Amino acid sequence: MTKIAILCDSDPFTKPRPSRMIEMLEGHYDLYVFGKGVATGKEGIRIFSFPNSKSAAQRTAQEEEELRNLCRQREFAPLIFTPNRLVLQSRLMAVEGLEILIVEDITLLPFAVEYKERYGSCKIVIDLREFYPLEYENDRGWQESFGLFFEYLCGTYLPYVDWALSVSEGLIAKYKEVFGLECELFLSLPPLYDLHPQINSHLELVYHGLISPDRESENLLQIASLLNKGIYLNLMVLSNQDWFLQEFKKEAQKRSNVRILEPVKLEEIIPRTNAFDLGLITLQNNGFNNTNALPNKFFEYIQARLGVISTPLPCVRAMIEEYQIGVVSEDYAPLSVAKMVNALSGERVLDYKRRAHQVSATLSLKANQVKILSRIKALLEEGK
Structure with a gap:
């Protein structure tokens, strides 16, 4: 062989x-x-x-x-x-x-x-x-x-x-x-998981992955503070800079609509996040690599049968528009992302999740x- x-x-x-x-x-x-x-x-x-x-x-x-x-x-x-x-x-x-x-x-x-x-x-x-x-x-x-x-x-x-x-x-x-x-x-592209979209009584957002100063990850907490009542942000985060992670968690605990989740093994991320509604991508256009990113989590959100909410990264925008599985904010500001989330109806969110389910095999x-x-x-x- x-x-x-x-x-x-x-x-x-x-x-x-x-x-x-x-x-x-x-x-x-x-x-x-x-x-x-x-x-x-x-x-x-x-x-x-x-x-x-x-x-x-x-x-x-x-x-x-x-x-x-x-x-x-x-x-x-x-x-x-x-x-x-x-x-x-x-x-x-x-x-x-x-x-x-x-x-x-x-x-x-x-x-x-x-x-x-x-x-x-x-x-x-x-x-x-x-x-x-x-x-x-x-x-x-x-x-x-x-x-x-x-x-x-x-x-x-x-x-x-x-x-x-x-x-x-x-x-x-x-x-x-x-x-x-x-x-x-x-x-x-991640493996195909035998999952289906979950239906929640209220809107549950999730972000998983690395956080860092150069990613301006504190914007996640700024977004959370601008969300309507009854919308929750779940965070499964890691960092290569322990001081930043500890400070981030400390700030997160001050917000009643933010939950910090324990990280899980790579193969467990998709089934663990299937319980939520929308996956967040909040990278900024503050450098070439961030601006031109098409992150692993984008495809993991789809495989978890979630809709995707993203800042207007060109490569992410193109795929969201091609597959109609989410929405892109007008600009990179936390307020723009939060306004977009606040304006979503339950039916529209469910439609994004159904579309993610439809393309999950194609994007596996x-x-x-x-x-x-x-x-x-x-x-x-x-x-x-």
């Missing part, structure tokens, strides 16, 4: 796109999964775990400044070949005969390129979930340090890629414009599986 490796700079089983890539390929190919700090195995898949490293939040100020100085001096090797990734490098190079390497994080692309140069015949696929050189574009210090690092990774290693995937048309256009890279749209993992299996087959045939 053809050997395929998936390289992930985190635990792939806890991240939507890597975990679903594994699910789509499982049983069709001999899978080798390389992940950071992988907690659990999976029958029939070879798991190669390499150690965790300190996150930005865990690094001391001195450690952070040392890394930034390396970036400013354009000494990028120490940022690529970190001690924990040297473990990955050793384990990857020891596996002969891999025909396709699927890179889920651009920080691991150099190792895929090294493998390709050593063994010659393999193909490289990369999943580009952000335009990485602009990931924190509003942070000047980041842009003048780590931004240079990601620009280097893209410029140096993307030319070796045989097939690039990305999450939205906006990102696809940007990679073409800046790096001359052709990408293919690959939506973040099966559609992506057909695409990925066909494309990988073509890549393998190119090498013969």
